[in-house]
Amino acid sequence: MEDKIFLSSPHMSDEGYEMQYIKEAFDTNWISPLGENVNQFEKELAEKVGSKSAVALSSGTAAIHLALKAAGVMDGDIVFCSTLTFAATANPIIYQNAIPVFIDSDYETWNMCPKSLEEAFLKYPNVKAVIVVHLYGLSANMEKIVHLCQEYNVALIEDAAESLGSYYRGQPSGTHGDYGIYSFNGNKIITTSGGGMLVSNNEMKMDKVKFWATQSRDPARHYQHSELGFNYRMSNIVAGIGRGQLKVLDQRVEKKKYIFEYYRNELSSLKDIEFMPINDWNEPNYWLSAITMNGKIRPLNVIEALEKENIESRPIWKPMHLQPFFEKYDFIGTNVSEELFENGVCLPSDTKMTEKDLEKVVDIIKTVMLVGTHASM
Template sequence: MSASKNERIYLSPPHMGGSEQEYVRQAFESNFIAPLGPMVNGFEQDFSKLTGLAHCAALSSGTAALHLAMRLVGVQPGDVVIASSLTFIGSVSPVTFLGAEPVFIDSDYKSWNMNPDLLAEAVDYYISKGRKPKAVIPTDLYGQCSDYDRILEIIEPHGIPLIVDAAESVGATYKGRHAGKGALMAAYSFNGNKIITTSGGGLLASDDEELISRARWLSQQAKEPEPYYEHKEIGYNYRMSNLVAAVGRGQVEVISDRVERKREIFDYYRQELGNCPGISFMPEAEYGRCNRWLSVMLVDEEEFGASPDEIRIELEKENIESRPVWKPMHKQPVFEKNTVFGGKVSEDLFKRGLCLPSGTAMKADDMKRIVDLIKSCGR
């Protein structure tokens, strides 16, 4: 059955796969209710198999994962860290936690991700000033991998680490390998709206065992191996709970189905709306396979006859959630004094972009209703 007109259609709600309750039952029976336990270990192993990244630390959020990654590469006050501008603030706020300076890179139109040419310009500039960037953090926007190899060509000669914000790209691939593979570290999110969810949570992954071992230690308050509580460094309370991890284990089992369904939803929207004057959709970069976490369209107000926000308001009147594209970080009041290289592309995508309902449990009637409402907004 489709959703009734009174039942809200959310942007990207959780979708359980069926075995989550069994894993949770096992967690209850084992009495590992507090943080850590066999489900956390199992979830880390499951995710390692999925991604091909050898070592994983399950954490409380994707933001926590990025914070630990910044700490692990030695980010300190006054350092420069280069990041995507078109992203969610959780991608870059951890840089500020450590007193460093985020520098923003604009997108390109072929992927909507970090523009490698502008990245090269930024790296050269800061090295010439004696401020070699401490890390580069590209965001895999809306489930599409950044051009990792091109980015690595730019930063590896300078010894700058690549830390991928793969919060949105679980299940996506880059040149046949899972999102995040090839970076020094990759951060993932399992927030309630992600393609798979643990209700809230994240994970840091790497092929470097020492990095992940230290991440685990820092995420558990950096307690020294003594029978009493002794601390020589400041750590964090960032570990994932055993119950949350139990949900995650069930979700990992259905990731391939979720990716296929997300892509079907995107293809439906593009087929039904792509020929409307003034409407186009987020491209898929030739180097990878996007998970289409959210279906995102661009609207030319003059050609279509309505702005993205007017469409959003009309959908909301019918209890259907949609959302603008991320507002670029360089346009956020908290970062108004930070440096940006470029900026016009992400500003344009923000101005014209609209994220459409992309829940994998949506029915055909729901999707047709959404499409019909969007079409009715045009000329």
């Protein structure tokens, strides 16, 4: 495993910040959920992104679930959701017994297409919420999406699981809508091993979220529960890791950007390769460097060639409307997301990669492309 080049693996700080906070939790015996690390992690992350409040939770999925609940999504309600995403974005809609309608991407952002979203509003004017994803750290066109949600008076939830450290027009990703969620899964730009965070400027709603996440325990001397609750709170140990990781977030973004620019400089001249879109108004965190391949050499050719050398890569997310579980639900769009899925590859973007690692990846891709070119002549 030491020789393997990962797609994106955990990267603890060189300074050992994480262990300092973990040791503090052990020394004070705050091992179980809640404690000073949880409180401070919420405060520090909220300050980092400029949000009034934050609630640390067991996963990004839990954060989306409680955001939907806070938005009043109930049985039979319709929720618009980006189709080009991981299943964790859409699953909580089903948890609430609501009905997902999947919205296509556009080529400009790879994220939710405003034109398709507008079409969806015309078809389903009584929609209850919109979940927009910022894929691979790329921002969706939030100006248009926010405007549409305000026009139809619909709650907007940002799935910023992959985009902590990204900015749209100078404002942090996850803070443009009513609710924003972040994930600290092991492959994210910073990790707590597992966990998530929900942010919002609606402090009253966030107090309710915190109540639900701690089993909806009423303020009584005995255990009393007047509402359905969830065991969704982050532990004090996990939060300690998060506090340490947050200190190196900017360093991680800088390295991710370097990796992307290295690939772009080395590979952009190759025929039939295009890179994920970087717009003037978007400052991504470059979580994963992704390309599309539009010639005879297919993504699987590159993935398998890298795999033979113990290098991890991955296809672009398979759209939700193509997934066996979700294919029965409506889809609005022109199949841009399908084309991205069919042609896309996520390249190794691990922040521990060395120059030698990057050279190796690039050499393999160039070889695959050149051999394929000669073979097709």
